[in-house]
Amino acid sequence: MGSAEPLKVAVLGCGSVGSQVVRLLDEQADDLAARIGAPVELVGVGVRRLDAPREVDVPEGLLTTDAASLVTRADLVVEVIGGIEPARGLILSALESGASVVTANKALLAEDGPTLFEAAAKAGRDLYYEAAVAGAIPILRPLRESLAGDRVTRVLGIVNGTTNFILDKMDSSGAGFAEALEEAQELGYAEADPTADVEGFDAAAKAAILASLAFHTRVTAADVHREGISEVTAADVASAADMGCVVKLLAICELRVQPDGEEAVAVRVHPAMIPRSHPLASVREAYNAVFVESDAAGQLMFYGPGAGGSPTASAVLGDLVTVARNRLSQTRGAGESAYTDRAVLPMGETVTRYHVAIDVDDKAGVLAAVALAFAEHGVSIQTVRQEGRGDDAQLVVVSHDATDAQLSATVTHLQQMDIVREVTSVMRVEGGAE
Numbered sequence: 001m002g003s004a005e006p007l008k009v010a011v012l013g014c015g016s017v018g019s020q021v022v023r024l025l026d027e028q029a030d031d032l033a034a035r036i037g038a039p040v041e042l043v044g045v046g047v048r049r050l051d052a053p054r055e056v057d058v059p060e061g062l063l064t065t066d067a068a069s070l071v072t073r074a075d076l077v078v079e080v081i082g083g084i085e086p087a088r089g090l091i092l093s094a095l096e097s098g099a100s101v102v103t104a105n106k107a108l109l110a111e112d113g114p115t116l117f118e119a120a121a122k123a124g125r126d127l128y129y130e131a132a133v134a135g136a137i138p139i140l141r142p143l144r145e146s147l148a149g150d151r152v153t154r155v156l157g158i159v160n161g162t163t164n165f166i167l168d169k170m171d172s173s174g175a176g177f178a179e180a181l182e183e184a185q186e187l188g189y190a191e192a193d194p195t196a197d198v199e200g201f202d203a204a205a206k207a208a209i210l211a212s213l214a215f216h217t218r219v220t221a222a223d224v225h226r227e228g229i230s231e232v233t234a235a236d237v238a239s240a241a242d243m244g245c246v247v248k249l250l251a252i253c254e255l256r257v258q259p260d261g262e263e264a265v266a267v268r269v270h271p272a273m274i275p276r277s278h279p280l281a282s283v284r285e286a287y288n289a290v291f292v293e294s295d296a297a298g299q300l301m302f303y304g305p306g307a308g309g310s311p312t313a314s315a316v317l318g319d320l321v322t323v324a325r326n327r328l329s330q331t332r333g334a335g336e337s338a339y340t341d342r343a344v345l346p347m348g349e350t351v352t353r354y355h356v357a358i359d360v361d362d363k364a365g366v367l368a369a370v371a372l373a374f375a376e377h378g379v380s381i382q383t384v385r386q387e388g389r390g391d392d393a394q395l396v397v398v399s400h401d402a403t404d405a406q407l408s409a410t411v412t413h414l415q416q417m418d419i420v421r422e423v424t425s426v427m428r429v430e431g432g433a434e
């Protein structure tokens with residue numbers, strides 16, 4: 001074992017994640033060599049600037065700004081630069097020159113995963129990316145390997161720590177969105193430009209990756225219906241609490257049997273109310289969790305730190321060991337499984353329940369007129385209650401299952417009614433029995 005050739009590893013990017021990968025490669029060198037069956041040799045660390053401050057001491061002579069040539073000298077390339085280019089070009093050139101690749105790059109995988117998977121298959125090399133979804137939490141390998149003999153029907157995930165922190169803060173303190181965001185920024189959870197997190201882009205990329213693996217099909221970020229949390233108000237959170245619910249930003253991937261018997265997938269990211277009794281409701285602060293439903297296993301929950309340099313590096317190193325072992329035994333891992341080629345349903349056909357708050361005139365017949373508007377669009381009402389009197393009168397309606405198209409038509413109708421002053425909030429209700 002000790003006589004095996006060293007495995008040459010290149011790390012591209014030395015930021016939050018890359019610096020922790022470099023640190024662990026050094027600190028765990030002996031254990032990694034024993035687990036892999038060969039020593040790991042760090043042959044270079046690709047950086048943008050040689051003189052930038054770093055969280056890790058990179059051994060003399062290993063830093064380089066020439067990532068393009070570095071990838072041709074490695075057996076295994078770890079890509080932790082992020083973004084589309086130059087990451088995509090570097091991964092493709094690494095595969096072409098015979099290296100296997102481990103990446104944490106959810107944005108790239110969700111935008112152009114198929115190009116990368118095809119390049120890996122053509123080169124006969126591995127492409128692993130456990131860190132790309134929910135950081136340290138093992139979720140992609142369980143979907144790809146442990147659940148490969150089961151039929152996954154639904155994945156519900158809290159896959160963005162920043163937004164979970166903000167919504168948790170709003171729930172526990174009554175704060176509004178802006179105030180909770182400010183606190184998240186002060187504590188370093190949210191970035192100065194929080195758009196990717198709060199508008200759901202990060203979660204949508206992860207949803208695309210989860211749906212692809214769960215349902216053996218190809219889903220890209222463009223297929224994912226996306227709504228962020230910037231419109232969620234303190235009143236929405238309080239209203240959820242009144243119903244025994246909590247508001248979470250959910251990534252929802254569903255397998256749906258169509259009337260013609262064909263199976264299609266629906267993938268969406270949006271804030272939703274879930275009952276406090278649901279396992280995902282107990283996910284606090286910046287933690288992540290993924291709730292999986294499958295035919296044979298039933299319900300599974302994966303929970304843990306979804307971000308941060310060191311937790312994310314844990315997932316990267318796990319992939320590195322697997323890919324290294326595959327390489328030594330001259331095999332490849334499972335690779336992409338997209339044999340089903342399922343259609344992705346438009347959002348209008350998505351079915352769920354809704355919580356609708358409507359400011360109304362406080363007079364006889366209003367409740368009946370509002371109920372009729374729901375009925376006209378085929379939306380059945382589960383509960384309705386009035387809050388406030390006079391100028392503050394509000395009706396809060398919770399529907400049974402309806403399509404998004406039916407609900408949208410109902411809301412448009414309500415907005416045109418004289419007795420309706422404003423539809424103040426429309427939020428989906430997930431994770432509960434009908």
Ligand SMILES: NC(=O)c1ccc[n+]([C@@H]2O[C@H](COP(=O)([O-])OP(=O)(O)OC[C@H]3O[C@@H](n4cnc5c(N)ncnc54)[C@H](O)[C@@H]3O)[C@@H](O)[C@H]2O)c1
Nearest residue numbers: 013014015016017046047048080081082104105307308312
């Ligand atoms: N930070 C997390 O918690 C986390 C969690 C999961 C996944 N990820 C993913 O990991 C990847 C890295 O994230 P991060 O948080 O470490 O980002 P980061 O911004 O801290 O680090 C990226 C580094 O890449 C460097 N870089 C940019 N262009 C380069 C180039 N051409 N060559 C070499 N280096 C270059 C930057 O200077 C920076 O130091 C991203 O894909 C991200 O989505 C991060």
Ligand SMILES: N[C@@H](CCO)C(=O)O
Nearest residue numbers: 159160161162197307
């Ligand atoms: N910004 C992400 C972490 C990286 O995926 C989050 O808040 O969860």
Ligand code: NA
Nearest residue numbers: 130133135137
């Ligand atoms: Na993960």
